[in-house]
Amino acid sequence: MALTDGLGQGPEAAYAAEVAMACIGAGLERPFEEIFTACGARLQGSRGVALAVAVVDLDCRKLTVASVGHICAVLLKEKEEHHLRNTRGIVGGQCDQLMPQTKMLSPDDVLVLFSDGLNDFFPLCETFARVPPFSRDHARVVLDRWARVDEAAAVLAYRHVA
Numbered sequence: 001m002a003l004t005d006g007l008g009q010g011p012e013a014a015y016a017a018e019v020a021m022a023c024i025g026a027g028l029e030r031p032f033e034e035i036f037t038a039c040g041a042r043l044q045g046s047r048g049v050a051l052a053v054a055v056v057d058l059d060c061r062k063l064t065v066a067s068v069g070h071i072c073a074v075l076l077k078e079k080e081e082h083h084l085r086n087t088r089g090i091v092g093g094q095c096d097q098l099m100p101q102t103k104m105l106s107p108d109d110v111l112v113l114f115s116d117g118l119n120d121f122f123p124l125c126e127t128f129a130r131v132p133p134f135s136r137d138h139a140r141v142v143l144d145r146w147a148r149v150d151e152a153a154a155v156l157a158y159r160h161v162a
Contacts, residue, residue, distance in 0.1 A: 002051065003114075007047040013152075035053055049090070054111060065100065068098065069087075069091065075112075076112065076124060107160060117153025118143075
C-alpha cells in the first residue's frame with residue numbers, strides 16, 4: 001500500500017504524486033530504501049512528495065511501514081493507537097535516513113495512513129472500531145468529518161483479517 005501527497009497545491013503537486021505512484025508500481029519487489037531512492041531520483045526538479053509505503057507479509061503476519069514527510073501512519077491494536085515514526089524531509093528533496101518499522105499483526109488490527117490535510121487529532125479508534133462491515137465508508141467518514149477545508153486530504157485504511 002502507498003499514500004503520497006504532492007507538496008503544495010494544483011497540477012504540479014498532483015503531477016509529483018502521480019510520478020511517485022508510478023515509480024512505486026514499477027518496482028514493488030524492491031526493498032524500501034530502493035523504492036524511496038528511485039522515487040527521489042524521478043522527482044528531482046519537482047515539488048517532491050510526502051510518501052508512505054506499507055507492506056504486509058501475510059505468511060508471517062508482519063507489517064512493515066516506511067514514510068517520509070507529513071504522512072502519518074497509525075496502527076490500531078485492540079483500541080490502542082501505535083503511532084509509527086516517519087522520516088523528516090521530502091522525497092525528491094532532502095530527507096533524513098529512512099527508518100522502516102516492522103510490527104506483528106493480529107486479526108482486526110487496522111493500519112491508517114493519512115496526510116496532513118486532516119486535523120491532527122481525530123478519533124481513530126472510535127472511527128475504525130471493530131464493528132463490521134469495514135469498508136471505504138470508514139475512510140469517507142474521516143474525510144467528511146476531519147479534512148481541513150484549506151488543504152488536500154487523503155486517507156488509506158487496511159484491516160488485517162488473516
